[in-house]
Amino acid sequence: MALVIYSLYGFAIFFFAGWLFVWLMHLMAIFNGKMKLHKKTQALNPEIPxxxxxxxxxxxxxxxxxxxxxxxxxxxxxxxxxxxxxxxxxxxxxxxxxxxxxxxxxxxxxxxxxxxxxxxxxxxxxxxxxxxxxxxxxxxxxxxxxxxxxxxxxxxxxxxxxxxxxxxxxxPFTCDKKGFPSTLEKVYFGTAHARIYLSADFVGINCPxxxxxxxxxxxxxxxxxxxxxxxxxxxxxxxxxxxxxxxxxxxxxxxxxxxxxxxxDIESFQNRIARWAKLRFAMVPWTILFEPVSECLALGVLAAWSLNFLFQVDPFAVYLFHMLSWFLLDYVLLCIVQNGSLPFTKTDFVIAWLFRETFAYVLFSRALLYPEIKWRTGTYRLKWGGTAEEIKTKL
Structure with missing residues (x-):
């Protein structure tokens, strides 16, 4: 019985620490985006070619x-x-x-x-x-x-x-275009993708x-x-x-x-994101475990449980705080990356944001269940470490 209690404490501390780390990623991305993006080009010395x-x-x-x-x-x-x-x-x-x-x-x-x-x-x-x-x-x-x-x-x-x-x-970001698929694409590249990209750049991790x-x-x-x-x-x-x-x-x-x-269409966008997930899973296998639980919906549940277990905090209050804070920080980051007014309404942002967060788990599952990649005119099988081999189509 004591072993079970200690194990639960270990998991609760781990998830609580992971929750705090993801908030740190949010703040690093916002700070790095504000400091680096959309700066005016420096004046040139005409004598230096x-x-x-x-x-x-x-x-x-x-x-x-x-x-x-x-x-x-x-x-x-x-x-x-x-x-x-x-x-x-x-x-x-x-x-x-x-x-x-x-x-x-x-x-x-x-x-x-x-x-x-x-x-x-x-x-x-x-x-x-x-x-x-x-x-x-x-x-x-x-x-x-x-x-x-x-x-x-x-x-x-x-x-x-x-x-x-x-x-x-x-x-990566996107030009302003009309239609919900383009809104979804801009929200993804300006929030979830930008958060990982800018925070990784801030600490010097290879994420090109x-x-x-x-x-x-x-x-x-x-x-x-x-x-x-x-x-x-x-x-x-x-x-x-x-x-x-x-x-x-x-x-x-x-x-x-x-x-x-x-x-x-949305399917084209999802296929692209799923292909990138397959590449990450092959190159850096530990992301298979950590990516799904680092997403907003799942991490909120884990954080609510861990805070309730460790400090007896109301889990529903924690989850609501988690969702609202994540949503607002994502909106701030998107505005920084956009560097201007968004080409869609706040209602459109809410719908696209919820859609992206919900269907992220569908894309993870697709990447794990169907690891083969269809890219351009070929189909490829990935190997651990990132190498690939082309799959010949049977006649």
């Missing part, structure tokens, strides 16, 4: 916003850069858009590569390999097709690349994104170039790990990555 940047754009298919997204790279205010568009299939419809933009902006150094080089299982690495080999500058920016750039975004990223920094990445990352090419070449990461689907995580293992730092820029893909 800016380094050249090779921008690699892997393309597969088209999106209604693809043309405007790609055009935003042609209109950036930066003195020295090249655009390297990479397409794996000569019939890809994005080729027409790229060629039209190259013709519209003849003064921009831009090239198109059509190749199906296979250096690993990762289709994005295979796609980018020709552009990477042709890159002529010391800094490489890998940027997904759905990213929209502002005129000073590249300058902001380059200025963040200090002498001891190997990788500068942008925190590959959708918009500026890197030192020499450091990649030293380990074999991007082809050395072709065995991983989450190549961004292993890019960063390669740098930090050698003592280099990674930083976030002050401007978020403005994702601007058309989102037609």
């Amino acid at each position: 800016l380094p050249g940047v090779s921008i690699i754009k892997p393309l597969v298919g088209i999106d209604p916003n693809l043309s405007s997204n790609l055009e935003s790279f042609f209109t950036m205010k930066y003195s020295l850069f090249e655009l390297l568009f990479c397409v794996h299939d000569e019939k890809d419809p994005s080729i027409k858009i790229v060629m039209a933009l190259i013709e519209k902006y003849p003064h921009i150094d831009a090239k198109l590569f059509i190749n199906n080089v296979k250096v690993g299982v990762n289709p994005k690495i295979n796609n980018m390999q020709p552009g990477y080999e042709a890159a002529k500058y010391d800094l490489i920016l890998i940027s997904d097709s759905g990213i929209k750039m502002r005129e000073d975004t590249l300058l902001d990223m380059v200025l963040t690349m200090k002498e001891d920094v190997a990788l500068v990445h942008q925190m 994104t590959g959708m918009s990352a500026l890197m030192r090419k020499k450091l990649l070449d030293d380990v074999g170039g991007i082809r050395a990461f072709g065995q991983y689907l989450a190549e961004d995580f292993f890019f960063a790990k390669s740098f930090t293992d050698r003592g280099w730092k990674i930083k976030i820029s002050s401007q978020p990555a403005w994702q601007n893909c058309e989102l037609h």
Whole structure:
């Protein structure tokens, strides 16, 4: 009997400590977001030349916003850069858009590569390999097709690349769009995702994104170039790990990555989030245990029980306090990341927030029960450690 009591005390203390730690994450994310995001670009010394940047754009298919997204790279205010568009299939419809933009902006150094080089299982690495080999500058920016750039975004990223920094990445966020799926997407990236991203950056944990990352090419070449990461689907995580293992730092820029893909339905958004969960579970297996209980609804129950067990506090009062505080801090964080008025009402936020928090457990279950990943045109099986193998479709 005594063993049971001691065990309950141990669990109660553990969950109470975990609850306090998550509140600390909330506060670190809000503080870090307020300190780092949306800062004005520093004044430049005209006597110090800016380094050249090779921008690699892997393309597969088209999106209604693809043309405007790609055009935003042609209109950036930066003195020295090249655009390297990479397409794996000569019939890809994005080729027409790229060629039209190259013709519209003849003064921009831009090239198109059509190749199906296979250096690993990762289709994005295979796609980018020709552009990477042709890159002529010391800094490489890998940027997904759905990213929209502002005129000073590249300058902001380059200025963040200090002498001891190997990788500068942008925190994922979204452009303002209409419809509930887009509202849900913005709420997710501005609350749950931003909280983990900003708090991890605050304490120096490797939590990068590959959708918009500026890197030192020499450091990649030293380990074999991007082809050395072709065995991983989450190549961004292993890019960063390669740098930090050698003592280099990674930083976030002050401007978020403005994702601007058309989102037609909730299912597409959920599939994307579930795919990321599968990658995390394979790369960092302990997250299988800790992620579900760190979510708002489950953690509130555990905190209410632990506080009642340890201090005889009313569990219903604890749970209501927990939910309301979490909700308000998420709203504050979203406003910081948005840096302006939200493109939806407070009622829309409440509905999207509740939907995200409730269905998080559905996505966790889906990631565990169906670990295979369907990405682009292939299906992949993940192995512990993050490596992957392509599953051949039976005829």
